[in-house]
Amino acid sequence: MDPAHRYLYLLLLLLTGCRARIHKLTLKNETRFSVDLNTFGFYANGTLDVNLLSLRLPEQVVDYNLYPVGFTLSRSRVNGVLSYTAEETETCPLTLTKVTSNEPLILFLIDIKKLSVNVRALGDQDNLLIAKPEAPKGLRKTREDPAVKPNAPVKPATTKPDNQLTQKGDDAASVEQSRTAPMVEASKVEENEFQLEKLKHVTLALDKVNDSYNFSFHMVVGLLAEGLYSLKFHYCQNRMPGIKFPYSFAVEVTEKNPGGYLSAAEIPLSRLYIGMAGVFFTAAMVWVYTLMKHRYSVFKIHWLMAALAFTKSTSLVFHSINYHFINTEGHPIEGWAVMYYITHLLKGALLFITLALIGTGWAFVKYILSDKEKKIFMIVIPLQVLANVAFIIIESTEEGSSEYYLWKEILFLVDLICCGAILFPVVWSIRHLQEASSTDGKAAMNLEKLKLFRHYYVMIVCYIYFTRIIAILLKVTMPFQWQWCYEFLVEVSTLIFFVLTGYKFRPASNNPYLQLPLDEEDVEMDEVVTESGALEGITKVKKTCNGRDRQKESTL
Template sequence: MAVSERRGLARGSPVEWGPRLLLLLLLAGCSGRIHRLTLTGEKRADIQLNSFGFYTNGTLEVDLSLLQLGPQKTEEKTPLVGFSLTRVRSGSVLSYSPQEPYDCPLQKNSSNLLVLFLINTKDLQVQVRKYGDQKKLFIFPGLLPEVPSNPGPPKPGPSATPKVDSVAPSTINKDGPVLSTVSQESQQGPSRKDKELVLDLNLHDNSYNFSFHVVIGSRAEEGQYNLNFHNCHNLIPGREQPFNISVMIWEKNPEGFLSAAEIPLFKLYMVMSTCFLAAGIFWVSVLCRNTYNVFKIHWLMAALAFTKSISLLFHSINYYFINSQGHPIEGLAVMHYITHLLKGALLFITIALIGSGWAFVKYVLSDKEKKVFGIVIPLQVLANVAYIVMESREEGASDYRLWKEILFLVDLICCGTILFPVVWSIRHLQDASGTDGKVAVSLAKLKLFRHYYVTVICYIYFTRIIAILLQVAVPFQWQWLYQLLVEGSTLTFFVLTGYKFQPAGDNPYLQLPQEDEEDVQMDQVMTDSGFREGLSKVNKAGGRELL
């Protein structure tokens, strides 16, 4: 029975991805944590298939349904094609360990390497080599048997798990957790056979296929696991041999299909969505109480808060369905990507408009500011397209890393570009504070702009740098703190920006200059801001008093 028929998840033939954004939106997230990767004419030597955090009784199932290789050398003693299973205890960034050029991972033992699946096409077998003291990391041929929907005796089928050496087959109870049983021989200590298992490799129409599943049997084996495919024949540039591969992967923890670091995200995004919704409602109430001082930018800030709340709501719902079904609902995924696109565009546009002083002190943007918006808006569209493509494609796809680099680069460019309007406004206020005769108001606005500049810098720093460092430093089950820091920093940034630029009569950003108060406040403002030296004050009677 085919894998798609046994699981009931692959509906129809594989879809070829087109360049249109709408097609990407409709197909986004359809695989979820049940991965299906098909590569044709691939020439890469190393392919990272997936990364997943497993708890005790977590399972990894791999079904290699098609593998077509080029001409192989028969004199090779060690197979140069196969899978590797590695574990990284703190952060997925550390999973990329440097290696020498032309160095085959299948012929080298690493500190993180746990299991090698060496595909021997000559003898039609797969050699399983375990490294380290992995007593409770169980490996079995075939896939896990299905849980029957109706009570009754189990029906034997090709997906049943046969017994391998000294380890008994694993079973699944009604609630989903995997229960592993070990024979008496395995409990006494690992044997040579347990160290090197042998799986059958099938050959059909010049295509190899086999399947296996891994069970995490104890807390000592919990961690972040990476599954990679290696074809060491393609290590030497210019001698690559194209190959075709189709593999399907199921990853599951006892609580569902989410990785250990993703299990709390459903509740986290739901709580943060409520917080942004409450902030948006409170902001609208403030605008309704101060209608005289409300500008268009204030309503744009309210729209940003509500859009962010809706985006997080759809994100939370997606994680709920991924955890229960292994893939999200396509319609909800489309809504999430649409709101995510609107949120990203509104965020950078709002920051740039506030920094330029639009609607508060002027209603026309300068040519330089128009160029900034002409750069930021298209870049934000490109960044969101890259995000959608990354979410839609499998991690092992050929262009996955390219779109990931595009997203990172575009995001950095946008973060740097939106700072220019704030810097220009600060320079403008510095020049105006000593020439327009309204020093008190100009310096108060200058101080506010400087605070806003520092706030934007801190927001970028926390969400782009500190959050990544936190993800690397914490253990695998606590990597959800990365999302908590990002969303918490975003909420704090929204609240501080709203407080600084609230529509109140005593806000220096909105305050009109008063001639009677200017002379009284000027001495104190100039003394506090350091602009006293070299300036003079002109009295209304026509005299000049040196300061």
């Protein structure tokens, strides 16, 4: 298998576990004291289903009354700010008895000795909890202690040999029936509805199968309690310094709003992306029309800018389709997800390559990159590939897995490095123009180019600063249902940046790149910039003061 097919196969493997709104997470030998399972914005009548399939606790003796284990479901004031304060987070959240704010906080404390889950509702609640309550003591039996043990000897058959097979089958069936009888009997306890506005303490049933524990609950969000909720698993013993006790569990989490599986902040994204895709496609068509109109002033990099605009539009289309299927199915369709990730990777690579080429003045000012500029490309392009791989892994990994935060930090760091590295070619071009304006006698023309590069530098800095810092600060301060505005601001700022860049470097006669210098005296001047893209290779121009060409020499 060649490298290209190997990388594509790896991408497909990653996408088989694409993160969706129906979450399935399995952790083995985990030592973290807190696991962030998911964050989701609920509207009124939104539902949350949690099914703990198998919780295996360490064999070491742990005082679970002092160091409890269980789940917390907390509403955030804003994104990333939980309902309990910084002082309260110094201790295990499962030990809280009150909160300083009125934000709803629900604690699920697992008691393995009593085989129960103690639910405590703190703050203002109007949520509805639907779960199986704790069974009476007479019914609280497990598969580990059945009325008839699985390994009990079967009474031999006394019938004729011809009936031995039938008798053995009947005996085996009776053993299996007796093995599952307590569970069937216990399952007759129907699920009850608990209004957490009135009931602050509820006890649910905890089942034990061999050495693993499991329980489930269903919650309906009330009108007053709608907001951004964070579901976490806590093993408080591992908060203490020293030996970390490993534990394992598997959990299924399904979140849903009345309109579909998307979080409140993500519901408008499908329409937003398809609308912005149309805007970028329109801008790309206008750009192509401009290139065709001024075809004799077009350089290769102009077509690269057009390819970037079309790729951006295509990526947004697949992004919109991806969100549509997540909203309707609860998970992405792999084919559409693959197309989105491929176009997203191409868009990211084209963006930074185009910015770097414009910053170096390639095609406009010169056709050969210096060694320093080549090194920038050797650094930025692999880093962009790494950043896109990190993005794909983040999208295909559950939030609760330990790799999720590792790749998230890698993506953030690599993105900052790429944004910083992309500024170096522009700075070098500005310095080169400053030196040239004072040595070659063409100060007026070089100052025009210098002004253009300074504007371009400011544009890049503003774009990076806004999309990486300002928009994120706005996101964490917005109400949960308006956090989609972060994506809107990023896309609009990207569109403005593309339009301004195209306007500054448009193929027109009044572009400072394409203007031939006019001196007051009839002198011969060597000019690096060419008159048009159609005349690449012209490096020497001689003009009179009235602007007419006297001599052109080609170095081809």
